[in-house]
Amino acid sequence: MPSFIDELPPLPDGYHIRKICSDDYGRGALEVLKALTTVGEITNKEFEHTIETWARHPEIYHTLVILDLSETVVAIGSVIVESKLIHHCGKVGHIEDIAVRPNQQGKKLGCTLIRHLIKIAGxxxxxxxxxxxxxxxxxxxxxxxxxxxxxxxxxxx
Amino acid sequence: MPSFIDELPPLPDGYHIRKICSDDYGRGALEVLKALTTVGEITNKEFEHTIETWARHPEIYHTLVILDLSETVVAIGSVIVESKLIHHCGKVGHIEDIAVRPNQQGKKLGCTLIRHLIKIAGxxxxxxxxxxxxxxxxxxxxxxxxxxxxxxxxxxx
Incomplete structure (x- = not known):
């Protein structure tokens, strides 16, 4: 299904998608995750610590954020790439923690994010x-x- | 449920459990996985490459093998420890690819392996x-x- 992987749906005008970075703490990344599940009170330092943990394993952790015109995080999601022995030393992508800011629902941001994560895994x-x-x-x-x-x-x- | 985690079921006499190592290629680790799913023809070098990949991320990949009296691998399984932002920068263990050698079924090796992997995650x-x-x-x-x-x-x- 190459077209499914290669033809990514467009984002709303002015929105963009990129890898997460430490500064996304101030752009509301955690507020978005709070729409999904328990997050707790995470400090800027704790946030940075997790981003650094992920960055130490760049072939495994891939977290993307979608930002709107005001540079606010409106969606977040990850794919964890696991190396296995089965399937001829194959790899599996585990999609984790897909969340969209509640006031941004209906723009297909969740699906767009997932398609980008699937493309990374591919x-x-x-x-x-x-x-x-x-x-x-x-x-x-x-x-x-x-x-x-x-x-x-x-x-x- | 501390007793569940701490009190691990015993292995049959002479059997032992430990981390996987490169030499387990010659001890039949892949034959055990073939009872689970497609494995393919993996060379010793490819096997070592995966073991080395896992060893480069010791906080993430944890694969255990159970060996019998003859030092043959009779069970294998992994837990992948993922660092998250949710649940106060919590971690989740992903149990993967649990397999028991067909002629060793009925000895609760699968459950014992899982209990050990859960203990590692805990x-x-x-x-x-x-x-x-x-x-x-x-x-x-x-x-x-x-x-x-x-x-x-x-x-x-």
Missing amino acids: SLDCYKVILDCDPANEMFYAKCGLSKAGTEMQFRF | SLDCYKVILDCDPANEMFYAKCGLSKAGTEMQFRF
């Missing part, structure tokens, strides 16, 4: 990309080009 | 461990202490 020779979601969100991810694959199981500490 | 401060499985295997993972959490979606290149 460029790094992943044989597949997977993500876990609430069953209520299966339709959304299906619209983004993913299909149902299995069950997520968890153990919480 | 010792690294993960707030949860997740894995994706075929719906047919939900009961097996439930017996290992995990519960159903969500749906796995995929995109295949």
Whole structure:
């Protein structure tokens, strides 16, 4: 499906997408994640520490942000590229923590972000990309080009 | 559930568990994975390359093998520890590629391996461990202490 990967949907005028950086703390990156789940009170230093952790493993962690005209983060998402032994030492992309600012819903920012993350995984020779979601969100991810694959199981500490 | 994490089930007499190493190529590590999925013909050099990739990220990749009395690999499994922004810069362990040699089934090696991987994730401060499985295997993972959490979606290149 080369066209699906190569033809990325356009962003609204003036919006742009790029890798996350430490300065995105001040651009509201955490507010966007708070729309998704528990984030807690993270200091600028703690934020920078995580960005630095990711930057130490540039072949594994890939986090993108979409910014609007005012340089505010309006969407965020990651793909973690895992090297395996199976599938001839293949790689799998794990899409994680896709979030869109609530007042920016309806602009297909989530799907656009996912398509960019899938493109990154493809460029790094992943044989597949997977993500876990609430069953209520299966339709959304299906619209983004993913299909149902299995069950997520968890153990919480 | 501290007892669940701390009290690991015993292995059969003479069996032992440890981190994977390059020499496990000759001990049948790939044969075990072939019981799980497509592996392909991987050379010793390719195997070593993946082990070295994992070793370059020791805080992320944790792969364990169980060996029998004859020093043959009889089970293998990994936990990938992901650093996140959500949950106060929390970490999640992704359990991947659990496989048991077919003639070694029924000795609870799979569950024992998972319990060891969960313990590693806990010792690294993960707030949860997740894995994706075929719906047919939900009961097996439930017996290992995990519960159903969500749906796995995929995109295949």
